[in-house]
Amino acid sequence: MTLSPTTRSTLGRKRDRAAVDRSDLHAVLDDGLVAHLGFVRDDAPVVLPTAYGRDGDTLYLHGSSGARYLTGDTLPCCVTVTHLDGIVHARALMHFSMNYRSAVVHGDARRVTGDDERLHALRVIVEHLTPGAWDHARRPDRRELAATAVFALDLTEASVKSRSGPPSDDEADVAAGLAWAGVVPLRTVAGPPETAPDLQRHRSVPDHVRDRRHTGG
Amino acid sequence: MTLSPTTRSTLGRKRDRAAVDRSDLHAVLDDGLVAHLGFVRDDAPVVLPTAYGRDGDTLYLHGSSGARYLTGDTLPCCVTVTHLDGIVHARALMHFSMNYRSAVVHGDARRVTGDDERLHALRVIVEHLTPGAWDHARRPDRRELAATAVFALDLTEASVKSRSGPPSDDEADVAAGLAWAGVVPLRTVAGPPETAPDLQRHRSVPDHVRDRRHTGG
Numbered sequence: 032m033t034l035s036p037t038t039r040s041t042l043g044r045k046r047d048r049a050a051v052d053r054s055d056l057h058a059v060l061d062d063g064l065v066a067h068l069g070f071v072r073d074d075a076p077v078v079l080p081t082a083y084g085r086d087g088d089t090l091y092l093h094g095s096s097g098a099r100y101l102t103g104d105t106l107p108c109c110v111t112v113t114h115l116d117g118i119v120h121a122r123a124l125m126h127f128s129m130n131y132r133s134a135v136v137h138g139d140a141r142r143v144t145g146d147d148e149r150l151h152a153l154r155v156i157v158e159h160l161t162p163g164a165w166d167h168a169r170r171p172d173r174r175e176l177a178a179t180a181v182f183a184l185d186l187t188e189a190s191v192k193s194r195s196g197p198p199s200d201d202e203a204d205v206a207a208g209l210a211w212a213g214v215v216p217l218r219t220v221a222g223p224p225e226t227a228p229d230l231q232r233h234r235s236v237p238d239h240v241r242d243r244r245h246t247g248g
Numbered sequence: 249m250t251l252s253p254t255t256r257s258t259l260g261r262k263r264d265r266a267a268v269d270r271s272d273l274h275a276v277l278d279d280g281l282v283a284h285l286g287f288v289r290d291d292a293p294v295v296l297p298t299a300y301g302r303d304g305d306t307l308y309l310h311g312s313s314g315a316r317y318l319t320g321d322t323l324p325c326c327v328t329v330t331h332l333d334g335i336v337h338a339r340a341l342m343h344f345s346m347n348y349r350s351a352v353v354h355g356d357a358r359r360v361t362g363d364d365e366r367l368h369a370l371r372v373i374v375e376h377l378t379p380g381a382w383d384h385a386r387r388p389d390r391r392e393l394a395a396t397a398v399f400a401l402d403l404t405e406a407s408v409k410s411r412s413g414p415p416s417d418d419e420a421d422v423a424a425g426l427a428w429a430g431v432v433p434l435r436t437v438a439g440p441p442e443t444a445p446d447l448q449r450h451r452s453v454p455d456h457v458r459d460r461r462h463t464g465g
Contacts, residue, residue: 065332071288071291074324077293078328079328113284115281118378125392169341208448216442217439219437224431230429240430
């Protein structure tokens, strides 16, 4: 299945940076930890960071960060996940750039209402954030579950854009050998786990935490 | 000067996570490399990653990524910069969280039209991305400058929110010693600079690139 079925999810600029495979979309989403959720309130845009998780072609969004905005049953929104992979230094300042991957999803998110799907959504979100946690920590009880706002967004209308590789300078600047040019790669890394100071038992770091290598941005 | 002068920039939820000093706002913005720019197009929200830089209480936004949207002289927008500082593992899944810092700025960005301010804005953006570059690489000529879209946004209406420290579990879960709990800290790091393959001269990595330690997310 290809992406970009509508005008707003078809890139207007630098189409060569557009990915067309659904697997690319999934990869960008799966590699991230924070999404930026955009919606309209009182005719003005609002953008808030939020936790999320993907299950097939459904994106589950944790509603807490925008709790007071997210009052309806559906929320027209735009969800963007961006990875910054490097700073691109060119010979000319106009060609300075970033290496990145970003996914932009448009649609009407629906509030998840049933307890079963809400539990499932929370599991997807938590396992996305930190795989293995669902079987390790205490699961939400009925009261906690009722207090949770979760939204579901179909990944129907989406685009993926990326840049990678060395700078793209004008030929004249390359020939002139004006200055150093290249890429400073960036990545997100995890430091040693910091055990909670009030932890009395279970003080050894569990495998699913210790072995986690993935740390998308 | 305190932040949050309007309703929409006053936090509705978890006010204890709100910062009120302008220096906190500046710090979060200065520490980031990518902003998420939200605006409204055809009544629907759009969120795009964009480069930016700060000069006092003016945020300059590079307009390229939303070029076809940014046609007017002003753009009602919301600009959000988020740093993910850690994954918070709690005893209970409901208290899993992220340590983060985020700045949310609301306002009408104005298109920068004069050549002098446009050059200044580009300098601010480039120096934010990679300090020292402006004096190293070739500066934009008249034609390049004319092809650049830059917007300026006043930092008048803004909020800062953050979470740090260990998990906040319910007392009963802490007492029960249910599971490991703690924080996995995250940070963005730069790898060794990758010199462009077509670079003939100036092959040694310059000081301002080699010595850069800061790599916000």
